[in-house]
Amino acid sequence: MAMTELEYVILARMFDAEPVGEDVYFSASDGVSDFVLLDVAEVKRMIAAEESIASSVTDVVREALEKLDPEAAEFEVDMSMLSFEGIFEDVVKRSALDYIEIETAWSCSTMRPDGFGGAATLISKSGMVSMSTASFLEEAIAALSLGPPPG
Structure with a gap:
């Protein structure tokens, strides 16, 4: 897959995601969700596994994690500053697409x-x-x- 696991998880929460063969079709009948709820442990695992991959969304999520209460199990990230287009731009830049x-x-x-x-x-x-x-x-x-x- 051309995108990181974290990018996919976030896009799948911003949109409805439907696998189509090796591709993914993202759609939103009521608009794209700018606020995404994430599990802290899951996100930390994904960031560690994808440490060497340049991704704007990882930078946004890291910043949100730094501001988080250390006891929090979940957190919400505002993706409106990066936008889904920015995520797709990163995917294209580092992939064969x-x-x-x-x-x-x-x-x-x-x-x-x-x-x-x-x-x-x-x-x-x-x-x-x-x-x-x-x-x-x-x-x-x-x-x-x-x-x-x-x-």
Whole structure:
């Protein structure tokens, strides 16, 4: 697997994780969870086993462990500062993967002009590029010299 055990555990708590052959499909029907509850002993074991692997998520978790009450058995980590994209970026940089694709969709239960859309993100060794569906439409309209829609 291209990701560390700790990265997988955290991503599987941020998302719903479904194994697909040798790959993993991550999805979130109600949004990605930024707060992850972890077992202290389990995390310490994973960090020790993965000591030689560079990982931003390990750095975030180590920092959270340092601030923890020594008697705590579990702790919560706020992943919003790193984000899941940062975890995937680390995975691509140190693996044989050329890239990871992320597709996002959002909708609203009522018809609102700003309640629908999506985005795509491509993470490769050379960087990350993301574009919302609204940005794509703006760029396409400009590229085709179409001007604003009729009012």
